[in-house]
Amino acid sequence: LAAKRRPALASRATATRAGDAFAELGLDPELLAATDALGLVTPTEIQASAIPQIARGGNFLVASHTGSGKTLTYLLPVIQRMRREERESGARAKPKRPRVLIVGPxxxxxxxxxxxxxxxxxHARFSSELIIGGDKFATQRQQLDRPLDVVVGTPGRLIKHMEEGNLFMSAVTHVVLDEADTLFEAGFGDExxxxxxxxxxxxxxxxxxxxAVVVSATMSEKVVRMMREELEDLVIIDTPSLHRSAPNLKHRFVDCPGSVDKMAVMEQIVAGDFRAGKxxxxxxxxMPSCQAVEFALRESEVPVVMYNGDMTVEGRQQSMREFVEGDFEEGTAVVMVCTDLAARGxxxxxxxxxxxxxxxxxxxxxNPVDYIHRSGRTARAGATGKVTNLVAKKDRVLANEIDMAVKLGQPLDSATSSRAVADARQRKEMLARKMARQARFAADGRGGRGGRGGRGGRGGR
Incomplete structure (x- = not known):
């Protein structure tokens, strides 16, 4: 992690505080009009820190917790740079040759x-196209053959269009890697x-x-190392809250040993929340676990939608619409039962x-990173939220580590599921506390002897 580091809200005279308005971030009027139309007034912590820096140019790794507004954090300054380059050089949109490429997993x-x-x-006039796997290749070829400024897509399909001569990278001035940790975990390193x-x-x-702007909700050493190999003078921008629990998020750990019916505990909690309009x-x-939970909730007359990798794209999109648009007052609300596919992005x-x-x-x-992403689905953008964990015997070590990190306000990503590592860490902490106490006692003892005319007094003779 030895890359150049500019923490959010660092002691820089030019740093912009999160409480300042978007107008003070140096954005052009057309982009301020866009933030106004989106109903945004106050930038988030990462937006306040990163937008002015990205707008000046360079290679950045931006790491901030989920729900902190990372999309606008890179999109606003990147579009501003593109639009200013237009005015300075006369560059215009061309077929097959975008100037901004945004890649997601x-x-x-x-x-x-x-x-x-x-x-x-x-408001800031530019053209964009969506290039993703699963959509018709021929239709995408036609879309790319029109003048365009920005291409947003998944890596596999983008590479395919490059190989087929439908997409050229010679005019690209900005590349954004969104959810970079997931991109690498999914095996897209070569792409x-x-x-x-x-x-x-x-x-x-x-x-x-x-x-280049590399964006992630977590910042692993592997991602930093790989990006430093590819990008010169990489600057890391993160926030003090990175890998930490949101302050308005409550964590509850429910012990579920073998003698406890975990399914019954889940039904009781979820049914109660559903009746309360949560x-x-x-x-x-x-997947078997998802199916069992779905069946149990339906038996309890709780409406459910599923979201997992075994579903078709259309099926997941339908589930998402039903979940997002579901309204308790109208009787259309549903509970989403999902895998980690719904935890990121x-x-x-x-x-x-x-x-x-x-x-x-x-x-x-x-692992703790999955915990960070799952819990990041709630308590977003300053809202309150709750995460409840049903902890089986095999989960206790990691659950205890995360619980302690939350209570102490420490980063969660260092939590371990290894009992040996956890025990060794606990022994080390106990030893450190013991040595600190001994040092305090020794200092008190030296002070006391001097006061009674000990060595200090004999020196006077």
Whole structure:
């Protein structure tokens, strides 16, 4: 993690505080009009720190917790740079040759990013296209053959169009990797390196500078190391809240040993929340677990939608619509039962009725990063939320580590599921506390002897 680091709200004279308005971030009027139309007044912590820096140019890794507004964090300054380059150099949209490339791991994420881009483009005029797997290749070829400024897509389909001569990277000045940790975990490392390659070549006009923005809700050493190998002078921008629990998120750990019917505990909690009008997500680790939870809730007359990788794209989209648009007053609300596919990169909308009130981990996550992403589905953008964890015997070590980190306000990503590591860490902490106490006692003893005319007094003789 030895890359250049500019923490959010660092002691920089030019840093912009999160409480300041978007107008003070140096954004052009057309982009301020876009934020106004989106109903945004106060930038989030990461927006206040990152937008002015990205707008100046360079290569950045932006890491901030889910729900902190990372899409606009990179989109606003990148579009501003593109629009200013237009005015300075006369560059215009051309067929097959975008100037901005935004890459995400899943079609759900890039569809949402394209939606935000379309909203911004109503004010800062630019064209964009969505290029994702599963859509008709021939239709996408026609879309790319029109003048366009921004392409948003998934890596596999983007590479395919490059190989077929439908997409050229020579004019690209900005590459954004959204949910970079997920991109690498999904095995897109080689594709990412290929998509970043144009940034290493000078722009045809010899003047325009190129930039990359790598975005993630977590910041693993692996991602930082790989990005530093690909991008010169990488600057890391993060926030003090990275990997920590949101302050308005309540965590509850329910012990479920073998003698406890975990399914019955889940039914009671979820049914109670549903009757109270709480929008709830239930996470499971496996498909059989999802199916069992779905069956149990339907037996309890709780309406359910599923969201997992075994479903078709259309099926997941339908589930998402039903979950987001479901209304308790109208009797259309549903509970979402899902795998970790729903834990990353999805935004359920900013309205009061769209926000997720409760995340329940029926199966405890396998690692702390998955816990961070799951819990990040609620308590987003300053809202309150709750995460309830059903903890089986095999989960206790990791659950206890996360519970302690939450209580102490520490980062959650260092929590371990290994009892040996946890015990060793506990012994080390106990030893450190013991040595600190001994040092205090020794200091008190030295002070006391001097006061009684000990060595200090004899020295006087």
């Amino acid at each position: 899943t079609r759900e994420l890039v569809e949402q990013v394209r939606g935000v881009a379309k909203a911004v483009s109503h 990412i390196k290929r998509l970043l390659r144009p940034l290493k070549k000078p722009h045809p006009d010899g003047k325009t500078t190129k930039s 929008k709830t997500m239930v996470f499971c680790n496996t 999805l935004d359920f909308g900013g309205g009061e009725k769209q926000k997720v009130d409760h995340v329940l981990n029926f199966d405890f996550p396998m």
